[in-house]
Amino acid sequence: MSGPLSPNETVVIFGERGWPATRPDERRVRLDSTGFKRADEECWKRALAGAVRTAGSRLVKRVAIIGGGEAGSALYDAFSEFGFPTTLGEHHLEKHPEAVPTEDAAARCEVVILAVPTESLSEVLERVDFQDKIVIDVTNPGGPQLTHTPPSGYRSNGEFVEKHARGARAVFKCFNAMGCPNFTNPVAYPSGIRKDLYICGTDGPDKDWLVTVCRQAFGFNATDVGGIDVAHLVEQNGNFWMLLAKGPANKGVNFGFTTVE
Numbered sequence: 001m002s003g004p005l006s007p008n009e010t011v012v013i014f015g016e017r018g019w020p021a022t023r024p025d026e027r028r029v030r031l032d033s034t035g036f037k038r039a040d041e042e043c044w045k046r047a048l049a050g051a052v053r054t055a056g057s058r059l060v061k062r063v064a065i066i067g068g069g070e071a072g073s074a075l076y077d078a079f080s081e082f083g084f085p086t087t088l089g090e091h092h093l094e095k096h097p098e099a100v101p102t103e104d105a106a107a108r109c110e111v112v113i114l115a116v117p118t119e120s121l122s123e124v125l126e127r128v129d130f131q132d133k134i135v136i137d138v139t140n141p142g143g144p145q146l147t148h149t150p151p152s153g154y155r156s157n158g159e160f161v162e163k164h165a166r167g168a169r170a171v172f173k174c175f176n177a178m179g180c181p182n183f184t185n186p187v188a189y190p191s192g193i194r195k196d197l198y199i200c201g202t203d204g205p206d207k208d209w210l211v212t213v214c215r216q217a218f219g220f221n222a223t224d225v226g227g228i229d230v231a232h233l234v235e236q237n238g239n240f241w242m243l244l245a246k247g248p249a250n251k252g253v254n255f256g257f258t259t260v261e
């Protein structure tokens with residue numbers, strides 16, 4: 001796209017091979033606070049789909065999302081939009097006509113994302129065969145009122161999942177330290193600062209894949225912070241996000257964290 005920018009336009013920068021940006025080749029139109037968000041999302045979706053296409057089959061895997069609530073449906077929309085074959089697994093199918101039973105969704109896919117409340121983790125872990133699956137746990141033990149704790153005897157939901165996801169080849173904690181509106185809004189406006197996303201879990205090629213997906217498809221400043229033994233800290237970060245969003249600070253749900261040096 002060429003030509004001078006008009007006063008109500010601003011450039012979204014992304015590279016031919018995804019992020020980080022190397023050249024300005026797209027622009028988004030700023031309308032008003034609501035209109036801007038719409039234009040912004042549309043633009044990101046096109047950009048992200050392009051990044052996934054560029055990465056090709058190396059990046060794309062079949063993804064099952066277990067739990068079609070706020071977090072699960074946002075991840076379902078995002079992964080689908082980025083070109084990943086995505087299946088939703090639920091227990092109350094009458095409420096989710098697009099979903100299939102949890103165990104069927106997981107059986108079809110290489111990646112299983114757990115987006116259920118903490119108190120449902122045991123049932124899902126019991127029901128699903130995780131043999132050779134990549135498991136991504138997005139749960140926070142705090143719950144909406146920050147009143148819940150991890151399952152008894154565990155420091156974190158992540159360690160509980162790793163222990164009980166029988167046969168899983170890799171287990172990660174990811175996507176938990178931000179509200180779901182951020183999943184398709186990786187860059188803060190108007191600063192242009194990319195939001196952080198923290199990943200911990202099994203080292204190896206599956207972690208490399210997840211970090212790449214979070215950077216190139218989702219567009220986050222994705223950082224590997226260690227093994228699943230640090231999941232309790234990553235989950236506390238999620239709970240702290242919730243405190244900032246809904247507690248006395250009342251920051252709302254659209255902010256993310258960033259690190260500066």
Ligand SMILES: NC(=O)c1ccc[n+]([C@@H]2O[C@H](COP(=O)([O-])OP(=O)(O)OC[C@H]3O[C@@H](n4cnc5c(N)ncnc54)[C@H](OP(=O)(O)O)[C@@H]3O)[C@@H](O)[C@H]2O)c1
Pocket residue numbers: 066067068069070071072089090091092095102115116117118120123124138139140141142143175176177178179180181
């Ligand atoms: N909401 C966010 O922005 C956000 C962001 C990051 C992380 N998280 C974390 O993600 C988890 C889910 O949060 P949420 O806000 O999406 O909760 P939610 O809106 O209550 O959704 C949970 C979904 O999981 C389903 N579910 C419950 N038990 C299940 C089971 N045994 N098998 C299959 N599906 C089951 C529920 O179905 P029914 O309602 O029919 O029981 C519901 O559709 C929490 O741990 C939360 O901390 C949330």
